[in-house]
Amino acid sequence: MKIEKIQALRGPNIWSVKRKKLIQMRLDLEEMEQFPTNKIDGFRERIEALMPSLYTHRCSEGTPGGFFSRIERGTWMGHVIEHIALEIQTLAGMDTGFGRTRETKTPGTYNVVFSYLEENVGIYAAEASVRIAEALIAGTEYDLDADIQMMRKIRERDRLGPSTGSIVEEAVARDIPWIRLGTNSLVQLGYGINQMRFQATITNKTSHIAVDIACNKEQTKRMLSAASIPVAGGDICTDEESLKATIEKIGYPIVLKPLDGNHGKGASINVTNYEDAVAGLAFAQNYGSRVIVEKFITGYDFRVLVIDNKVVAAAQRVPAHVKGDGQHTIQELIDTENMDLRRGYGHENVLTEITVDRDTTDLLTKKGYTIDTVPSIGEIVYLKSTANLSTGGTSIDVTDMMHPENIFLSERISRVIGLDVCGIDIMAENLTQPLKENGGVILEVNAAPGFRMHLAPSEGLPRNVAAPVIDMLYPPGKPSRIPIFAITGTNGKTTTTRLLAHIVKNNGFKVGFTTSDGIYVQNHMLEKGDTTGPFSAEYILKDPTVEFAILETARGGILRSGLGFSRCDIGIITNIQEDHLGLSDIHNLDDLSRVKRVIPRSVKKDGWAVLNADDPECVKIGKELDCNVAYFSLDEDSPFIKEEAKAGRVTAVYENGFVTIKKGEWKIRIERASHIPLTLGGKAKFMIANVLAATLASYLWGFKTEDISLSLQTFIPGTAQTPGRMNIFDFKKFKVLIDFAHNPAGYLAVEDYLANVEATKKIGIISGVGDRRDEDIRKCATIAARMFDHIIMRNEKHLRGRTEEEINGLLLEGFKASGREITYEVIPKETDAIKHAISNAVEGSHITALSDVIANAIQIVQGYLDKENEESIQS
Numbered sequence: 002m003k004i005e006k007i008q009a010l011r012g013p014n015i016w017s018v019k020r021k022k023l024i025q026m027r028l029d030l031e032e033m034e035q036f037p038t039n040k041i042d043g044f045r046e047r048i049e050a051l052m053p054s055l056y057t058h059r060c061s062e063g064t065p066g067g068f069f070s071r072i073e074r075g076t077w078m079g080h081v082i083e084h085i086a087l088e089i090q091t092l093a094g095m096d097t098g099f100g101r102t103r104e105t106k107t108p109g110t111y112n113v114v115f116s117y118l119e120e121n122v123g124i125y126a127a128e129a130s131v132r133i134a135e136a137l138i139a140g141t142e143y144d145l146d147a148d149i150q151m152m153r154k155i156r157e158r159d160r161l162g163p164s165t166g167s168i169v170e171e172a173v174a175r176d177i178p179w180i181r182l183g184t185n186s187l188v189q190l191g192y193g194i195n196q197m198r199f200q201a202t203i204t205n206k207t208s209h210i211a212v213d214i215a216c217n218k219e220q221t222k223r224m225l226s227a228a229s230i231p232v233a234g235g236d237i238c239t240d241e242e243s244l245k246a247t248i249e250k251i252g253y254p255i256v257l258k259p260l261d262g263n264h265g266k267g268a269s270i271n272v273t274n275y276e277d278a279v280a281g282l283a284f285a286q287n288y289g290s291r292v293i294v295e296k297f298i299t300g301y302d303f304r305v306l307v308i309d310n311k312v313v314a315a316a317q318r319v320p321a322h323v324k325g326d327g328q329h330t331i332q333e334l335i336d337t338e339n340m341d342l343r344r345g346y347g348h349e350n351v352l353t354e355i356t357v358d359r360d361t362t363d364l365l366t367k368k369g370y371t372i373d374t375v376p377s378i379g380e381i382v383y384l385k386s387t388a389n390l391s392t393g394g395t396s397i398d399v400t401d402m403m404h405p406e407n408i409f410l411s412e413r414i415s416r417v418i419g420l421d422v423c424g425i426d427i428m429a430e431n432l433t434q435p436l437k438e439n440g441g442v443i444l445e446v447n448a449a450p451g452f453r454m455h456l457a458p459s460e461g462l463p464r465n466v467a468a469p470v471i472d473m474l475y476p477p478g479k480p481s482r483i484p485i486f487a488i489t490g491t492n493g494k495t496t497t498t499r500l501l502a503h504i505v506k507n508n509g510f511k512v513g514f515t516t517s518d519g520i521y522v523q524n525h526m527l528e529k530g531d532t533t534g535p536f537s538a539e540y541i542l543k544d545p546t547v548e549f550a551i552l553e554t555a556r557g558g559i560l561r562s563g564l565g566f567s568r569c570d571i572g573i574i575t576n577i578q579e580d581h582l583g584l585s586d587i588h589n590l591d592d593l594s595r596v597k598r599v600i601p602r603s604v605k606k607d608g609w610a611v612l613n614a615d616d617p618e619c620v621k622i623g624k625e626l627d628c629n630v631a632y633f634s635l636d637e638d639s640p641f642i643k644e645e646a647k648a649g650r651v652t653a654v655y656e657n658g659f660v661t662i663k664k665g666e667w668k669i670r671i672e673r674a675s676h677i678p679l680t681l682g683g684k685a686k687f688m689i690a691n692v693l694a695a696t697l698a699s700y701l702w703g704f705k706t707e708d709i710s711l712s713l714q715t716f717i718p719g720t721a722q723t724p725g726r727m728n729i730f731d732f733k734k735f736k737v738l739i740d741f742a743h744n745p746a747g748y749l750a751v752e753d754y755l756a757n758v759e760a761t762k763k764i765g766i767i768s769g770v771g772d773r774r775d776e777d778i779r780k781c782a783t784i785a786a787r788m789f790d791h792i793i794m795r796n797e798k799h800l801r802g803r804t805e806e807e808i809n810g811l812l813l814e815g816f817k818a819s820g821r822e823i824t825y826e827v828i829p830k831e832t833d834a835i836k837h838a839i840s841n842a843v844e845g846s847h848i849t850a851l852s853d854v855i856a857n858a859i860q861i862v863q864g865y866l867d868k869e870n871e872e873s874i875q876s
Contacts, residue, residue, distance in 0.1 A: 002028060002029065002030050002033055002078065002131055002134070003028070003029045004028055004029075004127070004131060005028065005029055005110070006026070007024065007027075007127050007128070008024070008025045008026075008561060009024055009117075009562065010023040010025060010562055010563040011120070011535065011562050011563055011565075012535055012563035012564035012566065013563055013564045013567070013602065013603040014563035014599060015559065015595055015596055016101055016114050018599065018602045022116060022117050022118070022120070022123070023099070023114055023115065023116055023117070024086070024115055024124060024126070024127050025113075025114050026113045027105070027110065027112055027113075028079055028082065028110065028113050028131070029107075029109060029110045030109045030111065031109065033078045034108070034109035036078075036138075037075040037076055037078075038071075038075055038077075038078070038081060039072075040075065041138055044072065047137045047140060048081070048137050049069060051133075051145060054088060054092065055068055055088050056068075056069060058084055058088070068084055077102075077111070079102040079111035082102075082130045082131055083100040083101070083102045083113050083130075084100065085133050086100075086115045086126040086129075086130035087099075087100055087115050087116070087126075089129060089130065089133070089149060089152065090117065090122060093149045093150075093152035093153050093156065094153060094156070094345065094346070095117070095122060095152070095156060097118055099115065100114060100116070101115075102114065105586045106586065115127075119159050119160055120159070121155050121159050122152045122156050122159070125152055129148045133148070150346075157346065161186060162186055162201065163452060163453040163456065164449075164450075164451050164452040164453065165188060165199075165200075165201055165202075167452050167456050168199060168452075168470050170467065171465070171467035171468055171470070171471045172190050176481075177190050177475060177481040177482075178191060178192055178481065178482060178567055180539060180543060182543070186200050188200070190471075190474060190475075190481060191480075191481035191482065192483045192542040192547075192566075193483035193513070193541070193542060193545065193546075193548060193549075194511070194546065195479070195480050195481050195482060195483055196481075197474040197475070197481075199470070201449045202449045202450055202451070202470070203448060203449045204474060206473065206474070207421050207422065207448065208420070208421070211418050211420045211421075212420070212448040214418050214419065214446075215418055215420060215423075215446050215447060216261060216448065217260070217261075218258075218260050218261075218445060219260060221418065221445070224417055224418065225417065225418075225443055228413070230410065230413070230417070230443055231436055231437065231442045231443060232443050232444075233256075233296050233428070233442045234295065235247060235251055235256075235293060235294050235295030235296055237260060237291050238282060238291075238294045239292070241282070244278060244294060245275075248275070248278060248294070251294075251295070251296045252296070253274070253297075254271045254272060254273045254296075254297035255272045255278060255295065255296060256269070256270050256272070256295045256296075257269045257272060257278065257281035257282055257285050257293070258285055258292065258293050259285045259288035259289040259292060260291040260292060261288070262285070262288050262289065266288055267284055267286075267287055267289075268386055269281030269285065269363075269386065271297050272297070277367070295444075298428040298444075300429045301317050301428070301429065301430065302317065302318045302320075302388045302427075303315060303316065303318065303399065303426070303427040303429060304318055304396075304424055304425070304427075304450070304454060305407075305411045305424070305425040305427060305432075306422075306423070306424055306425075306450060306455055307411050307415040307420075307422075307423040307424075308421070308422050308423070308466065308470055308473060309421055309469060309473040310415050310421075311412060311469065312412055313400075313455075313464065313466050314398070314455040314466050315398070315400045315403050315432060316396040316398055316399060316400075316461075317397040317399050318388030318394055318396050318454060319396070319397065319459075320383050320384065320387060321384045321393030321394050322383045322384055323335055323381075323382050323384065324376075324381055324382075325375070325376025325377050325379065325380035326376075327376075329375065330372065330373045331372045331373070331375075331376065331382055331384075332357070334376075334382075335355050335357065339354045352395060352459060353391055354393065355384060355392075355393035356393070357372060357384075360384075360386055361385065363386075364383060364386060365382075365384075370382070390451070390453050390454050395460075396454035396458045396459055397458060397459060397460040397461050398460065398461025398462050399432055400461075400462070401462075402432055404433055404434055406436075406437075407432050407435060407436060410436065411425050414443065414446060420448055422448075422449070422470065423446060423447070424448075424449075424451070425443060425445075425446055426444040426445040426446075426447065427441055427442070427443055427444065428441060428442055428444050429441025452466050483542075483547060483548055483549060484570045485542075485550045485552060485566055485569040486501055486550070486551045486552065486569065486570065486572075486698060486702075487552045487554050487564070487566070487569040487573070487603070488551070488554060488573045488575065488600075488694075489555065489556070489559075489573070489575070489597050490577065490613075491575070491578040491593075491744065491746055492576060492578065492687065492744070492746050492750065493575035493576065493690065494517070494533070494553045495516045495518065495726065495741075496688065496691045496726045497694050498514055498551050498552070498553040499514070500691065500692065500695040500713075501514075501551045501698060501699065502514040502521070502524075502551045503715070503716045503722075504695060504699045504712040504713075504716075505549045505551060505699075506523065506524070507711065508708055508712075510548045511523055511546055511547055511548045511549070512547070512548070512551060513544055513546075513547035513549070514541070514550070514552065514553070515533060515537040515538060515540070515551075515552050515553050517533050518531075518532075518724055518725075520532045520541065522544055522546060522547060523546075527540075533554060533557070533558055534554075534555065534557065534561065534562065534565070535558050535561075535562045535564055535566075536558075536565065537565070538550075538552045538564070538565030539566075552566070556593070556596045559599050560587075560596060563599075564599065564600075564603055566603075567603070568603050568605045568608075569603055569605070569608065570604070570605060570608045570609075570702070571604065571698050571702060572600040572601040572609075572610050572611070572628075573600070573610075573611040574597055574598075574600060574601065574610075574612050574616075574619050574622065575691065575694055576615075576616045576619070576746065577590065577616055577618035577619060578616075578744065578746035579593075579744065579746070590618055593618075594618045594622065597618075597622070598622045601623075601626055601628065601630075604626070604628040606627060606628055607628070607629065608628050608629065609628065609629045609631055609701045610628055611631055611632075611694055611697050611701070612633075613632070613633060613690065613694070614632035614633060614641050614652070615635055615636065615639070615690075619632075620632075629701075631650065631651050631697055631701060632645060632650075633654070633693035633694050633696075633697050634654050635686060635689060635693070636654070637661075642654060646665055647665075647666075648665075649664070649665040650665070651664050651700070651701065652697070653693040653694075653697035653700070655674065655690075656668070658673055658683060659671070659672070659673055659674065660672055660677065660689070660692055660693060660696055662696065662700050662706070669706055671706055671709055672713050672714060674689055674692070676714055677713045677714060677716075678716065678718055679691070679692055679713070679718050681718075681727060684758075685727055685750075685753075685754045686750070686753050686754075687754075688727065692713060720859050720863070724859060725740065725741040725858075725859070726740065726741060727754070728859065730862050730863070732839075732865075732869060733869065733873075734842070734843075734844040734846075735842040735843070735846045735847065735848065736846075736847050736848070737839065737847075737848045737850065737862050738751075738847070738849045738850070739852055739858050739862060740849070740850075741852065742851045743851070745780045745781055745784060747851075748780075748784040748788075749784060751851065752784055752788040755788050755847070758847055760847035761843060761844065761845035761846055762790050762791065762846040762847070763788065763790050763791075763846070763847050763849070764790065764792075764793070764838055764846060764848045764849070765788065765789035765791070765792045765848075765850075766792075766793045766795060766831075766835060766838060766849070767782070767794060767795075767812070768795050768808075768831075768851075769781070769796065769808035769809070769812050775811055778811040778812065778815065779811050779815035780815065781812075781815065782811065782812040782814070782815020782818075782819075783819045784819075785815070785851075786815065786816040786821050786823050787819050789823065790824070791824045792816070792823060792824075792825040792826075793825070793826055793828055793834045793837065793838060794812055794825060794826070795827070795831050795833075796808055796809065796829055805829060809827060813825075831852065831858065832857060832861055834850075835850055835858060835861045835862060836861065838850075839862070839865050
């Protein structure tokens with residue numbers, strides 16, 4: 002078997018709008034296409050022995066063991082691999098269960114689709130599942146545990162930490178979108194101008210000064226002491242001399258820790274003699290030259306969490322430890338403790354596995370123990386000097402036991418330091434009494450405190466401490482999203498996108514939009530190129546200046562990665578015509594329609610899908626949508642539009658020369674088409690269709706009709722606003738038109754326009770694009786032969802695996818099929834072809850360059866026009 006391609010889908014996609022995280026693997030079964038599972042001796046027994054947990058997979062049978070029944074009866078290896086990929090992720094602690102396997106138009110080649118929680122784990126699972134299947138087919142041994150452990154490592158490397166993850170989960174629960182910024186824990190909540198950011202538990206509201214204070218333990222201690230808050234006595238030491246002086250002042254026992262340390266790194270506690278103190282100083286200085294030396298306070302270690310100056314949780318933290326039974330060694334007790342189902346690798350479970358490290362051996366050495374020591378019955382042996390959960394510690398929720406005075410004290414500390422999310426470490430006998438009564442002290446104040454101990458304590462009530470963070474970032478009434486209009490279709494996407502952006506901008510919004518030309522914010526091009534995929538959409542949604550997003554969305558991006566947003570407010574399909582067929586398993590209009598319908602299916606429930614009533618595929622899509630649907634049409638009298646009007650629905654139509662909104666039978670005339678520059682005096686019918694789509698979307702959003710009308714009149718087509726979309730250059734004796742038409746539907750639109758153009762001779766510059774089907778290239782050539790008197794063929798760009806001779810041959814076949822006698826010539830280079838056409842143009846002629854490299858064509862023609870104008874001025 003051969004993996005041809007693995008893709009990670011990250012948004013609404015052709016397989017599912019709701020399940021956004023899917024792996025799509027294109028798999029060629031090769032000779033295994035001839036061997037379903039019932040023809041492979043012993044396959045059922047081997048897979049059941051290796052992965053007995055697959056029994057839970059119901060498959061199409063709908064009952065436990067259903068998948069094994071399918072294997073018994075016979076199923077193809079693509080289906081088996083789908084189930085293996087899902088199950089190994091579950092075994093690695095990532096329970097997920099959606100899958101689909103479908104044969105492509107290429108016999109024996111399948112798309113194997115399954116869900117994932119972590120993208121790189123999903124990709125690994127795809128590759129591993131094929132290796133596992135091949136081992137099962139061959140009957141060879143396979144180390145499944147190694148794969149599972151590797152997936153755990155990848156997950157721990159890539160996943161959001163428990164604190165970050167909890168905030169994201171709370172945001173998702175409140176329908177707040179999020180974007181991970183890079184590969185660390187920096188996250189954006191919300192879109193555009195309504196975004197908020199946080200990293201771990203530091204938010205964009207967190208004071209930089211407050212973080213600096215909290216990170217400087219000496220400064221923190223000084224400020225707390227000045228505010229009459231109890232702290233442990235001690236000082237900063239940098240050498241043995243200062244260490245000795247501090248010990249003489251505060252006495253034993255002491256604690257040593259790096260001034261700028263965190264997570265308990267470099268700390269030594271309960272030091273009772275000078276020799277150990279010197280060793281502790283050296284250990285701490287591995288993490289920083291300045292070391293805090295404080296009086297060791299007996300009691301319990303507590304963490305109080307304060308968010309937005311309110312106490313939200315408190316926990317007693319207990320370092321990793323074992324309890325002796327008089328029979329087993331410390332190592333055996335650790336092994337037993339790690340068998341607790343609550344413990345897992347990294348952050349996968351409530352508790353973390355206990356590991357033996359230097360901290361452990363140092364603590365045991367101080368007691369005169371080794372890991373082979375057998376502690377007495379009931380003896381507690383601490384294995385870590387700090388109570389961090391990440392080193393195997395446990396936590397006990399004590400939120401409801403806090404004395405009101407301790408609550409007041411904690412909230413006051415958060416204000417003294419200035420942290421919006423604040424973790425306060427307290428050493429005291431308990432929190433049920435005021436600290437001033439039981440002698441408790443504040444040990445540290447932490448910026449970016451971990452949430453895990455509160456989210457999933459070992460004992461006591463879990464606390465949803467992420468909720469108050471979201472409450473703080475998004476108080477009631479504060480929006481998190483910005484309006485999103487998404488535009489797809491075969492032709493007209495870019496023009497409709499640009500026109501909508503113009504309308505939105507004229508209504509006072511800062512608009513960001515993506516097109517096949519580039520990414521724009523307020524008409525400023527920020528990135529050049531075909532930017533119609535999910536990364537470009539995300540680019541706009543990440544921009545903190547954008548108030549409104551208009552996103553052209555092409556088929557390629559949807560197929561590669563899915564959409565770059567979870568849902569849109571208005572989704573538009575301009576039309577669905579034959580184009581790019583034969584690529585990426587899209588072979589006919591039904592396949593193409595399945596891609597395009599991802600946009601309207603991603604429209605929110607109370608949003609609108611704006612569809613072309615003159616396009617049968619659009620009408621079919623409209624009947625299956627859950628959102629509101631509105632149609633536009635060039636034919637007011639079409640039976641479908643009449644039905645919509647009779648039902649009282651809103652439509653946009655072209656009637657009596659006007660772009661008109663209809664509400665039932667009522668008409669609201671927006672503007673005469675001939676007054677809308679984009680329609681080229683009402684001659685370009687396909688441009689009128691684009692205007693209808695944009696007008697209808699704008700009206701449904703709530704823009705005033707007079708504002709829409711003004712915007713339509715002020716949107717001037719040309720190389721600046723609509724590059725490559727019916728750009729007309731008026732020379733003294735002839736005209737040149739440049740357009741991006743590259744498929745039969747686009748050619749037909751140009752033919753419709755040219756039918757209304759008077760010219761002594763119509764010259765066309767065309768090419769065949771290599772990745773189109775033979776019939777598409779021929780059809781374009783046939784249309785070209787109908788509308789042009791003379792054709793210049795050129796093939797400089799986008800041969801895509803074909804030869805010039807092959808493409809030109811198809812073009813000539815198309816010319817012949819038109820039934821017209823035309824003249825033609827071949828000039829391979831586009832620049833030469835355009836220069837030749839202009840240099841030899843006769844008076845009254847009309848040159849049309851159907852270009853796929855718009856910038857080059859525009860530059861050449863503009864250069865000739867500028868030269869003509871200069872000569873005219875000089876004369």
